[in-house]
Amino acid sequence: xxxxxxxFSLIKNALSYHENWQRAWRDPEPKKEYDVIIIGxxxxxxxxxxxxxxxxxxxNIAVVEKGWIGGxxxxxxTTIIRSNYLWDASAGLYxxxxxxxxxxxxxxxxxVMFSQRGVMNLAHNLQDVRDLKRRTHANRLxxxxxxxxxxxxxxxxxxxxxxxxxxRYPVLGGTLQRRAGTARHDAVAWGYARGADxxxxxxxxxxxxxxxxxxGDTVEGIETSKGFIKxxxxxxxxxxxxxxxxNMVDIKLPLESKPLQALxxxxxxxxxxxxxxxxxxxxxxxxxxxxxxxxxAGTDAYVSYTQRGSHDVVEGTLKAILELYPIFxxxxxxxxxGGIVDICPxxxxxxxxxxxxxxxxxxxxxxxxxxxxxGSGDLFAHTIAxxxxxxxxxxxxxxxxxxxxxxxxxxxxxxxx
Amino acid sequence: MFLINCPYCGERDQSEFSAGGEAHIxxxxxxxxxxxxxxxxxxxxxxxxxxxxLERWNHSHGCRKWFNMVRDTSNDKIHAVYKMGEKPPIK
Numbered sequence: 421x422x423x424x425x426x427x428f429s430l431i432k433n434a435l436s437y438h439e440n441w442q443r444a445w446r447d448p449e450p451k452k453e454y455d456v457i458i459i460g461x462x463x464x465x466x467x468x469x470x471x472x473x474x475x476x477x478x479x480n481i482a483v484v485e486k487g488w489i490g491g492x493x494x495x496x497x498t499t500i501i502r503s504n505y506l507w508d509a510s511a512g513l514y515x516x517x518x519x520x521x522x523x524x525x526x527x528x529x530x531x532v533m534f535s536q537r538g539v540m541n542l543a544h545n546l547q548d549v550r551d552l553k554r555r556t557h558a559n560r561l562x563x564x565x566x567x568x569x570x571x572x573x574x575x576x577x578x579x580x581x582x583x584x585x586x587x588r589y590p591v592l593g594g595t596l597q598r599r600a601g602t603a604r605h606d607a608v609a610w611g612y613a614r615g616a617d618x619x620x621x622x623x624x625x626x627x628x629x630x631x632x633x634x635x636g637d638t639v640e641g642i643e644t645s646k647g648f649i650k651x652x653x654x655x656x657x658x659x660x661x662x663x664x665x666x667n668m669v670d671i672k673l674p675l676e677s678k679p680l681q682a683l684x685x686x687x688x689x690x691x692x693x694x695x696x697x698x699x700x701x702x703x704x705x706x707x708x709x710x711x712x713x714x715x716x717a718g719t720d721a722y723v724s725y726t727q728r729g730s731h732d733v734v735e736g737t738l739k740a741i742l743e744l745y746p747i748f749x750x751x752x753x754x755x756x757x758g759g760i761v762d763i764c765p766x767x768x769x770x771x772x773x774x775x776x777x778x779x780x781x782x783x784x785x786x787x788x789x790x791x792x793x794x795g796s797g798d799l800f801a802h803t804i805a806x807x808x809x810x811x812x813x814x815x816x817x818x819x820x821x822x823x824x825x826x827x828x829x830x831x832x833x834x835x836x837x
Numbered sequence: 838m839f840l841i842n843c844p845y846c847g848e849r850d851q852s853e854f855s856a857g858g859e860a861h862i863x864x865x866x867x868x869x870x871x872x873x874x875x876x877x878x879x880x881x882x883x884x885x886x887x888x889x890x891l892e893r894w895n896h897s898h899g900c901r902k903w904f905n906m907v908r909d910t911s912n913d914k915i916h917a918v919y920k921m922g923e924k925p926p927i928k
Contacts, residue, residue: 661887663883663884663885663886663887664887667884667886672878672882672883672884673882673883673885674877674881674882674883675883675885676858676883676885677885677887677910721855721856722856722892722894723856723858723885723886723890723892723910724910724913725887725910725911726910726911726912726913730851730852732852762885765880765881821877821880821881821882822873822874822876822877823873824873
């Protein structure tokens, strides 16, 4: 890497008032041809380019992004990372990602501020208790750490939770994954961008894809706002806009794009040192290193590409937050925003080849893609390089909607979609 | 968040309504003769358009009637509302 970050580089640059840091990645014009083009410069797309270059030795790669890198859902999520999924296929996929997260800052030479502060999922009714206990057992069978906590243990782990039996949805217990936690989302995009760029990947921002050129069932290149770029392989990692790209080649995907909202409060002193999620009342909260409460709301129940979302969704989430955490009643919310998430009918992602040769899709991450960023990139890179899925993403192909082999995580994921 | 002009009740808040997805996807007349591909197409595959889309909506916290809507998903603007069974008005 041209400019390795270390304590020494920090001291050296401090002496020159931090005015001489090298830029972390180039801003190249597109070449005429690439071996692989990744559409979408979010975390997943940049990670895909990074692992294509690092593990599969493909260096002639472009990542084209219509806005700026990490400006989409990578910069709009609530940064939660966990792998306590019910089904074997999902457990394999998300725990693969979690294992990469554990060494990611070293791998990228970029501090992604991965913090294993634990993720606790609360149960509010008897069915929740049964489902979460079942998931705990399933997790353990898949070698994923998970424990069941009773109400007193929940209170001990996170003292600000209202565990009174007299609230509308009392806390009957919860599960805890200690290896889970949070990371700094922007740093993930920047770290992968810097790492990929150092290996020769061209990251082309402000370059919108207008069309995909193909000859019969083989791709030939992409039409962009910066002209035509030739390639034999295209990896589409466009999140909420996956269907927009798919419609360019007359492919229909089983996706619906909806706004998902999050909001942060004014910064306060440390008050919650973990992540607490609650499926039944749809409230989840953690605290950023800046001190803001980071709160995730639900999706709007209709298709929309507006990155804002409805007021009533936020209102519903905050009602639940206030009942569970009365201490937050006088907090002021500072910012609210929405991201467009592409949701599959079974709430599991698609990392797959298509019937068009050289066209690959990585989409359908819905409301929970951030946690999978490194694993998704790694497996998608494998799929593109070998033209065959890795065994960990073989179940996440598009054909499962024809065969019926769905990976139904709707009720099993920690928060309702 | 927006207002929806229910063809039966008039203008109401969007939170009173439930979206029913893409409109004019016809239920197969001969379900027993459908292939797996055709079932997948009917059940799961959607255009998911960014732009003007035809949709079904239900006034679930009101008259509970279904109707159709022409809506631009890129800015949530509603161009027209029309009843079930009617042809979509030309936008």
